[in-house]
Amino acid sequence: MPVSLEQSTPVHELARLLTGPARHDGPRYAALAARVQELLGTGALPVGTRLPAERELAEALGVSRVTVASAYRTLREEGYARTRHGSGTVTELPRTPAAAWPLPLDGEDAVNLAHAAPPASPHLLPAYTRALELLPGVLATSGYHPDGLPALRQAVADRFTARGLPTDPEQVLVTAGVMDAVGLVTSALLNPGDRVLIEHPTYPSAVRMLTSLGALPVPVPVDADDPDALVAAADVAARQSAPRMAYLMPDHSNPTGASLSAAGRRRLAATLWQQGTIALVDEVAADLELDHPDRTPPPPYAAGVPDSATVTVGGLSKSVWGGLRVGWVRTDAALTARLADVYAQRQLSVGVLDQLAASFLVADLDRVLVDRRAELRANRDLLRELLAEHLPDWTVSASTGGLSLWCRLPEGLSSAALTRAALAEGVRVAEGRAFGTGAAFDDHLRLPIVRPGAELREAVPVLARVARAVHGRADRGPSSSVRAV
Incomplete structure (x- = not known):
């Protein structure tokens, strides 16, 4: 703390x-x-x-x-x-992250474990088929829906309500994906020099977006073994730093997979509200509980505080497909209208065909998630087995859901060095420093569970071989343990 x-x-x-x-x-x-x-x-x-x-x-x-x-x-x-x-x-913290964050690449001659981007859901094509059937009925209109297609806004509102957060369609704004929603909210509500609490580690693109706006990230440590420890740490950081905003992933946080308990999220929401800090809650992985999918999930983070205290963003990139660029913002109606005015200045409308397909997928999301969860669960269990067999000295996070495993490397093994060496051997991974500020997390590596089993079986032995070589070179090189004083 x-x-x-x-x-x-x-x-x-x-x-x-x-x-x-x-x-x-x-x-x-x-x-x-x-x-x-x-x-x-x-x-x-x-x-x-x-x-x-x-x-x-x-x-x-x-x-x-x-x-x-x-x-x-x-x-x-x-x-x-x-x-x-x-x-x-x-x-202060450096304005730019210490590590490069590679863009997703398809078709390269490497097993790509750098990105937690699953392939398309089998439910995607049927949804577009149904959308095409409805398309003739809207062709006579302008095609512009600045706030979002009414059917999609209703479907998103209904899903929030069913999860325990009563929501009207007027509280929902449709965007071109989750990060588009994050970009809208941060650009509309932050000024250069504003401080923003961030989980540490967290999603690299979010940190880059904040720093590009001139905001100052204030890292708060995340412990995958004790997720609710974030609450007390955030309370201290909020009182010391007076942040304007907090960017949070209370459900299966990326990359650790940590999730706040129902009590933990209530306490954190109340703490930030009392401090006057707006919570920007990213729910992109909220539905990806793998171990207990039938258990009643905790209520949404925003359920315990006034609607204006929280801006929740979500989308279909992880549950359905990253190529379906549909996301949303949910907050109180007045702030939603303000955000919609800002959004209309840069984008008149998200594609109508995409929104029609998304409206079917959101309305039927529980059924869609059955296949996605089964796929991710199988990949995760296989990856854990492979790591235990080939890399038993790595410590793997014990998360119950999400899209990746967060691995602590043995002492002396650099994530940056491992990443460079692995790419030369045909395996692309993202170094741990990409998920933090400054030079943090060079002793960690995120391994997504979105790739097929055959690719995982190919990649892990390569990582093991490379890790031994890199670690061996480090052991032979000059080093000393130096106390700071």
Whole structure:
């Protein structure tokens, strides 16, 4: 849980945090800077913390002032701090993620495990067949539906209501996919310099979108083994950072698969509402419970607070197909109308044929999900078996749903190095740092469960062979465990 530096003498509290172990090859100032980066990446040191004066911190740590000054300079050069006249040195995060986030590629000569994008559902073509039957009836109209096709808005509203969140069609706005919805909400409600709580790790494209708007991500750690720990951590971060917004995935979070309990989401929703923080809730994986699909799911995150406190986004990219670019926004009617005005300025309408097909799929989504869940469950179980057989020293998250497994690598194995080596052997994966801020999560790897079993059987032995080679080279190279002070 992040430590509040305001509750004790800042210099001594920061010194206590900085005396933890850190692995870094190089001089002491570099180890000190690396330790600050690590604390910022995990959320243990809040973004926006004013660092002590160089002389004060040097005395508290028992090092020279030159060491602290050099560490501060390194932090500024690498984007982890800024210094302004009269305000001292303040922590921040780099404006761009440390790791590249590869675009999805089809047809390449590699097994693609970089993206959690499943193939099309068998229910997709029948839905378009039905949509084509209705298309002649709308051809005489303009074809523009800025808010969304009425039938689709009704279907989405009905599904929210059935899940325990009463919703009218006027509270729903149709968009061209989930990330289009996220982009609409963030661009309409955020200003440059606004702080946004994010789960850490989280979806890379969301972080890139926030930073492109000039927003400042405030990471809050996610523990797949204790998902509700996010609630207390977010409470501390919200009180310290006064964020304008929080981007959350309370159901099968990407990449960890963690899900908040019913009580946890009620507490978190109430906490953020009381702090005046708008919750932007991404439900793209909310329906992908794999272990207990027949169990009554927790109510939607927004069920326990006023409609204006939460903006919920969802879509069909994971349950049906990424090529079906249909998503939605759900919030109170006044804010929905405001967002619709903003959206109309950049896009007059999502395609009518796509919306007609989506209206059938949303209305029949429970039946559609039976096949998707069975497919993902089989792939997940196979992948776990393959990892246990070929990579028994990897620690695999124990999530009950979602689209991927979040794996902790053994000490000394770099996700970035593994990613580069695996691609040379015909397996594309996304390095762990892509899912965090700064240099966090180089000791993790996300493995999607969306590819067929044959591809998983081909890829995992390659990863095992590459991991042994990369780890072996690291073991033979010079390294030392350096304490930050």
